[in-house]
Amino acid sequence: DGRHASLSLVERGDVDSLTRHPDFRIFAAMNPATDFGKKDLPPAIRSRFTEIYVPDVTLRSDLETVVRDRLGALTSTPPVSELVDVYL
Numbered sequence: 414d415g416r417h418a419s420l421s422l423v424e425r426g427d428v429d430s431l432t433r434h435p436d437f438r439i440f441a442a443m444n445p446a447t448d449f450g451k452k453d454l455p456p457a458i459r460s461r462f463t464e465i466y467v468p469d470v471t472l473r474s475d476l477e478t479v480v481r482d483r484l485g486a487l488t489s490t491p492p493v494s495e496l497v498d499v500y501l
Contacts, residue, residue, distance in 0.1 A: 419433060420433055477494070
């Protein structure tokens, strides 16, 4: 911590530390460990993050907005209802 903090990329085999930029931040995302093939993060790593639970999007109108936004640039008539039906 602090203005002159550094980090080491030991996974790469680096022995020298890198001085981090003062505005350096890490944002991480992970599906719950209840998903198939997932494990909980070790407590030493997990304790360094702030956890925010984000529930599934299940409202049809919200899902339609997401589909329309993501596919609108690809086609003038995205199959919004059909894709939302598959998800729901």
